[in-house]
Amino acid sequence: MIKLMMACLILILPLQGMADSKTADKDRSAMMKYRQLFMETKGKHAKAIKLLIKHKLSLDHIVSHGEALAAMAEDMLVVFPTGSMGGKSRAMGDIWDEQGNLSQDFKKKAQAMQVEASLFVDIAKQGNYRKIKKQMVVFANKGCRSCHSDYRGE
Secondary structure, eight states, rough: OHHHHHHHHHHHHHHHHHHHHHHHHHHHHHHHHHHHHHHHHHHHHHHHHHHHHHTOOOOOHHHHHHHHHHHHHTTGGGGOOOTTTTOOOOBBBBBBOTTTTTTTHHHHHHHHHHHHHHHHHHHHHTTTHHHHHHHHHIIIIIIIHHHHHHHBOO
């Protein structure tokens, strides 16, 4: 009886690993899709702000989009869990260290994005389009381009 139970376990355990692997692949794929949508949404907020600044439209909407960017900047590290690269993801392996943790440089850049997004909201609330435009350029350079140039592949 014990031999039969051991034989069943020997057969079942590898199958369990296959199920876990399939679940992990689905989770990784779902996270990569979510991250793509997250980044596209962030980009749409930035484009909306640029349009609003260019045509000196609603300051309230500039603030709203800025607040959305600031909230998203707070979540940047969450959308890059260990192992969420490959496939259609353009995330480069340098985002993570050898242990699979986010690299210190990546964390530093995400923190800079948070600071610049928060500063953008403060400046937008003041209502000076020239200052808003200037801070949007700073946010784009320190908050988006710095990571894209170092951590996003072709």
